[in-house]
Amino acid sequence: MIRVENLTKRYGDSPPVVDDLSMEVAAGEICAVVGTSGSGKTTLLRMINRLVEPSAGRVLIAGENTRGLRGHELRRRIGYVIQGHGLFPHWSVAQNIGTVPRLLGWKPAEIKARVDELLGLFGMEPAAFRDRRPAELSGGQQQRVGVARALAARPDLLLMDEPFGALDPVIRGRAQDELAAVQARLGTTIMLVTHDMEEAVRLGHRIAVMDGGRLLQCASPAEMMARPATPFVEALVGGAERPFRLLSLERVEAAVEAGEADGPPIDAEASLRDALSACLWSGRDALPVEREGRRIGRVTLAALRHRAAPGGAGRAA
Amino acid sequence: MSVLAAPVASSRRVDRLGVLIALVAILGAILPFALFRANRIVPGEGGGIAAALPPAEAALLGLALLCFLAAAVLRVPAAVKLAAGAALLALACLLVGRSAGFLTPPGNSFARVAPGSGFWTLSFAALLLAADALVRLRLPPLGRVAVLVLALALLGLLLWSGAWDGLSLLKEYGTRTERFWAEGRRHVALAFGSVAAACLLGLPLGLLCHRVGRLRAGVLSVLNILQTVPSIALFGLLIGPLAWVAANVPGARALGISGIGAAPAFVALVGYSLLPIVSNTVVGLAGVSRSVVEAARGMGMRRSQRLFRVELPLAAPVVLTGIRIVLVQNIGIATVAALIGGGGFGVFVFQGVGQTAMDLVLLGAAPTVLLAFTAAVLLDAAVEALSGSNRRKAER
Amino acid sequence: MRLLGAAWRIALLLGLGVFLARPDLFAPIFAPLTRFDAPAIYDGTSLLSLTLNHLALTFAATLAASALALGLAVLVTRPAGAEFLPFSRALANAGQTFPPVAVLALTVPLLGFGAAPTFLALFLYGLLPVFENALAGLSGVSPGVSEAARGSGMTGLQRLRLVELPLAAPVILAGIRLSAIVSLGTATVGSTVAAKTLGEVVIAGLLSGNTAFVLQGGLIVAALAILINDAFLWVEGRLRARLAS
Numbered sequence: 014m015i016r017v018e019n020l021t022k023r024y025g026d027s028p029p030v031v032d033d034l035s036m037e038v039a040a041g042e043i044c045a046v047v048g049t050s051g052s053g054k055t056t057l058l059r060m061i062n063r064l065v066e067p068s069a070g071r072v073l074i075a076g077e078n079t080r081g082l083r084g085h086e087l088r089r090r091i092g093y094v095i096q097g098h099g100l101f102p103h104w105s106v107a108q109n110i111g112t113v114p115r116l117l118g119w120k121p122a123e124i125k126a127r128v129d130e131l132l133g134l135f136g137m138e139p140a141a142f143r144d145r146r147p148a149e150l151s152g153g154q155q156q157r158v159g160v161a162r163a164l165a166a167r168p169d170l171l172l173m174d175e176p177f178g179a180l181d182p183v184i185r186g187r188a189q190d191e192l193a194a195v196q197a198r199l200g201t202t203i204m205l206v207t208h209d210m211e212e213a214v215r216l217g218h219r220i221a222v223m224d225g226g227r228l229l230q231c232a233s234p235a236e237m238m239a240r241p242a243t244p245f246v247e248a249l250v251g252g253a254e255r256p257f258r259l260l261s262l263e264r265v266e267a268a269v270e271a272g273e274a275d276g277p278p279i280d281a282e283a284s285l286r287d288a289l290s291a292c293l294w295s296g297r298d299a300l301p302v303e304r305e306g307r308r309i310g311r312v313t314l315a316a317l318r319h320r321a322a323p324g325g326a327g328r329a330a
Numbered sequence: 331m332s333v334l335a336a337p338v339a340s341s342r343r344v345d346r347l348g349v350l351i352a353l354v355a356i357l358g359a360i361l362p363f364a365l366f367r368a369n370r371i372v373p374g375e376g377g378g379i380a381a382a383l384p385p386a387e388a389a390l391l392g393l394a395l396l397c398f399l400a401a402a403v404l405r406v407p408a409a410v411k412l413a414a415g416a417a418l419l420a421l422a423c424l425l426v427g428r429s430a431g432f433l434t435p436p437g438n439s440f441a442r443v444a445p446g447s448g449f450w451t452l453s454f455a456a457l458l459l460a461a462d463a464l465v466r467l468r469l470p471p472l473g474r475v476a477v478l479v480l481a482l483a484l485l486g487l488l489l490w491s492g493a494w495d496g497l498s499l500l501k502e503y504g505t506r507t508e509r510f511w512a513e514g515r516r517h518v519a520l521a522f523g524s525v526a527a528a529c530l531l532g533l534p535l536g537l538l539c540h541r542v543g544r545l546r547a548g549v550l551s552v553l554n555i556l557q558t559v560p561s562i563a564l565f566g567l568l569i570g571p572l573a574w575v576a577a578n579v580p581g582a583r584a585l586g587i588s589g590i591g592a593a594p595a596f597v598a599l600v601g602y603s604l605l606p607i608v609s610n611t612v613v614g615l616a617g618v619s620r621s622v623v624e625a626a627r628g629m630g631m632r633r634s635q636r637l638f639r640v641e642l643p644l645a646a647p648v649v650l651t652g653i654r655i656v657l658v659q660n661i662g663i664a665t666v667a668a669l670i671g672g673g674g675f676g677v678f679v680f681q682g683v684g685q686t687a688m689d690l691v692l693l694g695a696a697p698t699v700l701l702a703f704t705a706a707v708l709l710d711a712a713v714e715a716l717s718g719s720n721r722r723k724a725e726r
Numbered sequence: 727m728r729l730l731g732a733a734w735r736i737a738l739l740l741g742l743g744v745f746l747a748r749p750d751l752f753a754p755i756f757a758p759l760t761r762f763d764a765p766a767i768y769d770g771t772s773l774l775s776l777t778l779n780h781l782a783l784t785f786a787a788t789l790a791a792s793a794l795a796l797g798l799a800v801l802v803t804r805p806a807g808a809e810f811l812p813f814s815r816a817l818a819n820a821g822q823t824f825p826p827v828a829v830l831a832l833t834v835p836l837l838g839f840g841a842a843p844t845f846l847a848l849f850l851y852g853l854l855p856v857f858e859n860a861l862a863g864l865s866g867v868s869p870g871v872s873e874a875a876r877g878s879g880m881t882g883l884q885r886l887r888l889v890e891l892p893l894a895a896p897v898i899l900a901g902i903r904l905s906a907i908v909s910l911g912t913a914t915v916g917s918t919v920a921a922k923t924l925g926e927v928v929i930a931g932l933l934s935g936n937t938a939f940v941l942q943g944g945l946i947v948a949a950l951a952i953l954i955n956d957a958f959l960w961v962e963g964r965l966r967a968r969l970a971s
Contacts, residue, residue, distance in 0.1 A: 062877065064873075064876055064877060085879045085880060085881045085884075086879065087879070088876070088877055088878065088879035089878070089879030090879075093874070093877030093878065095870060095873055095874060095877065096870075097870050098870070098874075099868075099870035099871050099873055099874030099877075100871075100874070101871060101874070101875070101889055101893075102871070102893065102969055103889075103892045103893055103968060103969050112878045113878050113879060116878065116879055116880060116884065159874075162878070172877075346809065346810075347809060347810055347813055458813075458817075461813070461816055461817070461820070462813045462816075464816075465812045465813055465816045466812070554955075555952055555955075557907075558907050558948070558951035558952055558955045559911075559944070559947070559948040559951060559952075560910060560911030560912075560914045560915075560944075560947050560948070560951065561911055561914075561915075562911070562914045562915055562925060562928055562929075562944075563911075563914060563928060563940075563943065563944030563945075563947045563948055564944065564948075566928050566931065566932060566940035566941070566943065566944045567940065567941060567944045567945075567948075569937060569940060573937075658822065658823055661823075661825070662823075662824070662825025662826065662827070662828075663825065665825050665827040665828065666827055666915060669918070669929070669932060670932060676827060679827055679828065679831045680831075680918060682831065683831050683834060683918055683919055686834070688832070688834070688835045691828075691831040691832060691834075692832070694828075694831075695825075695827075695828035695831060695832055698825055698828055699823060699824055699825070699828060702823035702824070702825065703820065703823045705823075706819070706820075706822070706823050
């Protein structure tokens with residue numbers, strides 16, 4: 014879907030902010046770009062929609078070189094979400110969401126239908142929210158409108174720069190789940206910049222780690238934890254946290270085995286991390302597993318321990 | 331001219347603002363450099379640089395102009411631009427004085443030579459380049475004050491040296507030297523005195539408005555209305571009440587209060603000054619962060635200690651900004667006081683307008699502008715130094 | 727409170743209207759202020775025509791100054807004009823130190839006496855508040871909002887028209903208000919160079935020692951200033967409310 018080749022950005026004579034970077038994101042994938050501040054991750058993102066013009070290299074979207082388009086025309090085809098939403102304070106929610114469709118010259122009726130559809134998708138009653146102003150919304154609602162605005166013209170690619178950075182932890186978790194659900198439904202390719210590894214593991218099908226303008230590693234979360242390419246990546250994926258993060262990537266159903274266990278059951282959709290937590294808290298070696306109320310087997314502490322280590326079964330990295 | 335005509339390979343080497351300034355300077359070189367008039371009120375006839383100056387001096391000015399154009403158009407260090415601007419300004423000022431001797435027939439005391447539109451435009455261009463360079467140099471407050479003092483000293487030297495004595499402006503000055511200084515003192519007293527009085531009234535009033543929320547809206551809206559009344563009308567409106575005071579309050583006349591003259595002008599100027607001072611005091615005090623005030627309370631400072639050691643010092647830059655606005659404004663409005671017999675430099679302006687003698691207008695307007703400009707630069711520097719020292723203290 | 731404020735403004739407007747239409751009705755009020763049987767109401771030119779002239783001059787100058795100042799402010803806040811920004815700011819700041827009277831008097835040799843030098847002085851002096859405020863308004867648009875506008879694929883012109891100008895509108899309008907009020911006052915002084923404005927009444931009063939003239943000229947200008955100021959404030963308030971709520 015999107016292919017970055019030898020992309021470089023330098024300002025004057027100082028060392029390049031992004032240095033000869035190449036990577037690829039497959040269609041329908043969420044790629045989380047992680048790095049410390051100053052690693053060049055935001056510049057990389059802004060070069061893709063050409064808010065920043067690259068010094069060298071090129072960007073191909075669906076095989077098409079973005080150089081051939083005018084900047085603002087390119088940006089109308091790519092969704093863009095920034096930290097703190099950046100909603101236009103003088104426009105209603107509907108006008109905000111309809112920004113790009115209006116720029117593209119859609120018919121008013123089409124725009125209205127699309128706005129209502131998106132509000133519905135994000136669980137906001139259109140009749141209640143359409144005419145409100147951004148200042149009348151809660152932080153979480155503003156953030157949702159920001160994402161809805163970016164999706165309004167049905168872009169195939171969505172760029173997100175610290176989209177949940179301004180939210181408190183509880184709302185952030187909910188917003189992340191919501192984004193994952195919406196993405197799964199629409200199949201939009203997403204490139205998401207964050208400094209929060211937890212968020213990257215939670216959302217990213219693949220994670221790209223940047224430092225000093227270079228790409229250190231681009232891999233699935235499981236592989237990155239199992240085989241970090243450099244000490245920096247290892248530190249970033251978090252030494253002590255690693256087993257729990259590994260477990261949080263998989264659902265209980267992946268580790269179900271035949272057999273019985275006592276005590277309250279756990280849902281097959283829950284994460285292995287939740288299962289471990291339940292084992293430790295209730296002092297049991299195994300938990301019964303249920304799906305839609307029917308018992309389907311058990312998950313054991315031994316299996317969890319096995320999967321919490323690198324190269325655990327069932328994870329062909 | 332060749333500088334402009336030369337094709338420039340890269341636009342990076344051309345200073346676009348400099349091109350604009352160069353165009354202004356070229357316009358100045360075309361317009362008449364000096365005006366010759368047979369007497370002080372007939373319209374003058376202009377002469378270009380070549381006609382208004384002896385050949386050698388005209389060539390010197392032409393050369394300086396070429397250097398100036400080059401320094402303006404090319405991307406050279408700001409210090410070079412500053413030097414080029416200052417040099418052209420100094421030379422133009424010196425030579426316009428020389429043109430007076432050159433153009434006036436010997437022994438003719440009625441003829442007047444005044445700087446022409448070309449001189450003013452040329453000086454304006456030089457000032458623009460120098461100002462742009464000063465902006466780019468980002469001088470610290472004290473540095474700006476030093477530049478101002480130096481410029482004023484040079485101007486004083488120019489006037490004192492007698493280089494301009496042949497010009498009509500100084501001939502007007504020569505025939506009313508005493509009056510000039512008397513009106514000048516009047517002007518300064520009106521402008522500065524009214525600001526001082528407004529501070530004495532406005533600071534406590536602002537403090538009161540800050541403490542008593544209910545007062546704030548009322549006081550500010552009354553002052554707002556006062557501010558919208560045009561100066562000339564307010565001066566006029568005060569004539570009646572003050573005449574009544576002078577006639578009916580014992581001792582008022584002895585204090586110099588009368589219907590016309592300086593008293594209504596002074597009162598009106600104080601009235602105009604109140605709004606910016608009061609509102610800036612309120613804004614400045616409101617801007618002191620609550621946590622700082624809480625900390626001061628926590629350390630056991632009394633209310634008055636908090637006010638004088640914490641709140642007022644932190645609000646000072648904003649309050650001073652209000653005083654700056656008022657001072658510059660009052661120096662300007664004080665010229666109108668002449669209309670009601672209040673004196674000040676406005677006397678010359680209105681006399682000059684009446685007699686269509688522009689030199690006389692200039693005799694009143696130039697010192698006013700100079701005074702206002704000096705006050706603005708000094709107080710701006712003070713505001714910056716003050717807020718800078720607050721910031722430095724905060725960082726410690 | 728608000729009702730009271732609106733009521734006294736309407737009363738002021740009505741009073742002004744009646745006074746301008748039938749000034750002779752008010753002669754008994756002003757008569758005690760005159761001496762030696764001087765007329766109580768200015769009779770050199772009709773007060774109504776002076777007022778209309780005054781307003782027309784102020785309006786034209788403010789309109790022209792606002793258009794140019796806004797254009798300049800837009801120019802120096804674009805990337806192409808950015809290098810002019812610090813300089814133009816310093817220039818505007820220095821320009822503020824020129825007293826209106828001096829500007830007025832010094833434009834006479836260029837344009838002669840009458841409305842023309844007054845218009846020029848009002849125009850020049852009116853530029854600064856609008857320029858300063860437009861600059862503050864346009865550069866005060868939050869970085870997040872302008873980033874979002876760019877990211878949505880707006881062209882430079884669309885960003886200006888759809889986002890920056892609407893957001894800066896209240897601040898720009900405040901600048902136009904300041905400009906208009908300063909012009910209204912300076913137009914009064916314009917009578918010293920023979921412009922047909924309400925200053926004529928005040929100056930006639932000052933010259934003949936007729937306080938009644940001074941008072942009526944001053945009162946009309948003050949009433950106009952208060953009403954115009956309030957009208958602007960009202961529109962500004964509406965604009966701000968639209969942005970805030």
